Amino acid sequence: MPSGPLRGRIRVPGDKSISHRSLMLGALAVGETRVSGLLEGEDVLATAEAMRQMGATITREAGGTWSIHGVGVGGLLQPAAPLDMGNSGTSTRLLMGLIASHGISATFTGDASLSKRPMGRVIEPLSLMGAGFDASDGGTLPLTMHGALPAVPMTYRLPVASAQVKSAILLAGLNTPGVTTVIEPVPTRDHSERMLRGFGAELTVDEVDGERIIKVRGDAELRPQTIEVPGDPSSAAFFIVAATLVEGSDLVIENVGLNPTRAGLIEVLRLMGASIEELDAREVGGEPVADLRVRHAPLSGIDVDPAVAPSMIDEFPVLFVAAALAKGTTRTSGLEELRVKESDRISAMAEALALAGARVEETEDGLTIHGTGGELLRGTQDGHEVLTHLDHRIAMSMAIAGLVSRDGVAVDSTAPIATSFPDFLSLLHGASA
Numbered sequence: 365m366p367s368g369p370l371r372g373r374i375r376v377p378g379d380k381s382i383s384h385r386s387l388m389l390g391a392l393a394v395g396e397t398r399v400s401g402l403l404e405g406e407d408v409l410a411t412a413e414a415m416r417q418m419g420a421t422i423t424r425e426a427g428g429t430w431s432i433h434g435v436g437v438g439g440l441l442q443p444a445a446p447l448d449m450g451n452s453g454t455s456t457r458l459l460m461g462l463i464a465s466h467g468i469s470a471t472f473t474g475d476a477s478l479s480k481r482p483m484g485r486v487i488e489p490l491s492l493m494g495a496g497f498d499a500s501d502g503g504t505l506p507l508t509m510h511g512a513l514p515a516v517p518m519t520y521r522l523p524v525a526s527a528q529v530k531s532a533i534l535l536a537g538l539n540t541p542g543v544t545t546v547i548e549p550v551p552t553r554d555h556s557e558r559m560l561r562g563f564g565a566e567l568t569v570d571e572v573d574g575e576r577i578i579k580v581r582g583d584a585e586l587r588p589q590t591i592e593v594p595g596d597p598s599s600a601a602f603f604i605v606a607a608t609l610v611e612g613s614d615l616v617i618e619n620v621g622l623n624p625t626r627a628g629l630i631e632v633l634r635l636m637g638a639s640i641e642e643l644d645a646r647e648v649g650g651e652p653v654a655d656l657r658v659r660h661a662p663l664s665g666i667d668v669d670p671a672v673a674p675s676m677i678d679e680f681p682v683l684f685v686a687a688a689l690a691k692g693t694t695r696t697s698g699l700e701e702l703r704v705k706e707s708d709r710i711s712a713m714a715e716a717l718a719l720a721g722a723r724v725e726e727t728e729d730g731l732t733i734h735g736t737g738g739e740l741l742r743g744t745q746d747g748h749e750v751l752t753h754l755d756h757r758i759a760m761s762m763a764i765a766g767l768v769s770r771d772g773v774a775v776d777s778t779a780p781i782a783t784s785f786p787d788f789l790s791l792l793h794g795a796s797a
């Protein structure tokens with residue numbers, strides 16, 4: 365069913381990447397770290413539980429603030445049971461980094477989606493630092509790893525643009541003697557670097573010939589912090605696109621994190637004609653933040669520069685929905701990484717949008733979408749449901765497509781949404797009521 369306009373003011377939950385990292389670094393600091401605005405989604409709760417299994421004391425207070433008493437760098441304890449990472453790639457890969465330089469072993473398990481995702485990208489560098497892995501040849505979960513004490517510092521050039529791989533190595537470097545160096549040819553989200561510095565780690569970032577060279581000194585001592593987690597731009601993305609597409613919308617999304625390594629979607633939507641205003645720009649928890657005022661605007665298709673991909677890597681599914689309503693053709697490329705997320709997001713979105721009546725062509729590394737020029741999509745037909753493949757972003761993106769379709773969009777399950785945005789559906793209904 366076509367939706368009414370989105371109006372009023374909303375607040376999206378805390379940033380998932382920053383939430384994971386605040387729990388991990390809090391668990392490594394000596395003393396009490398306090399975190400407000402933590403995302404209480406399943407992925408982040410999996411990180412909290414794993415850090416408890418390794419010795420940290422983590423509690424949620426009545427007002428919603430989280431308190432973490434850490435064990436100190438080098439102080440992680442051997443978990444007595446496997447670490448269940450659920451659906452969360454970030455939890456898995458960053459925790460592998462932490463364990464790599466502790467003298468403990470751990471088994472990682474996950475759901476059917478996570479158990480298909482490539483872990484070789486962290487196994488390889490962490491093995492160079494001395495960690496051992498009992499894993500299948502394909503390098504997927506379940507797997508058991510054995511940390512090295514002491515681990516060996518190294519210089520590693522990232523072969524894939526991945527903040528998770530970068531962060532895993534930097535976290536391993538915290539308890540490694542000497543200096544661990546990561547060379548990042550293409551910049552990815554830099555929350556780890558910002559937060560490691562905030563906790564007092566010795567970390568430097570230099571730009572040389574367009575590459576980022578990040579060095580962290582080991583045997584670090586982290587000081588506990590008070591952290592305010594800004595709103596997640598990847599969650600705000602669904603509302604930015606919804607308000608842009610639905611006629612008559614005028615929505616303010618408060619407190620959205622606008623770290624430049626995350627803000628690519630806003631840039632791309634503006635190039636397509638979107639009206640997105642940044643109000644009250646400020647800093648929260650060491651990250652740039654603003655309230656976003658989004659008004660309906662007609663969009664035009666564009667060729668999306670692949671260089672922008674890392675700064676909006678999780679936003680492509682919902683950008684594809686925006687493109688399906690734009691005037692003309694939108695072409696995306698350079699998106700191979702989308703094939704190894706919670707689902708293969710290129711083929712999942714090609715299928716989902718086609719099922720809802722959009723004109724989409726799948727290429728090896730992207731989608732080409734011929735938009736309706738503002739006409740509503742048909743929606744899914746009786747007896748047909750979008751397959752979300754245990755992927756929260758497919759479910760939420762197609763819910764937005766449903767708002768701009770004649771017949772609505774049916775999805776097979778909304779359960780995956782709880783991994784990153786438990787209140788998504790009620791917030792959406794509230795804003796478009």
Ligand SMILES: O=C(O)C1=C[C@@H](OP(=O)(O)O)[C@@H](O)[C@H](O)C1
Pocket residue numbers: 380381382454525526527528529531553677678701
């Ligand atoms: O470091 C992080 O917190 C994340 C990095 C990205 O993954 P990759 O590093 O695999 O690109 C992103 O897709 C994920 O949602 C969160």
Ligand SMILES: C=C(OP(=O)(O)O)C(=O)O
Pocket residue numbers: 407451452453454455678705706757784
């Ligand atoms: C890719 C994502 O998360 P993760 O890798 O942590 O599962 C995501 O949230 O879109």
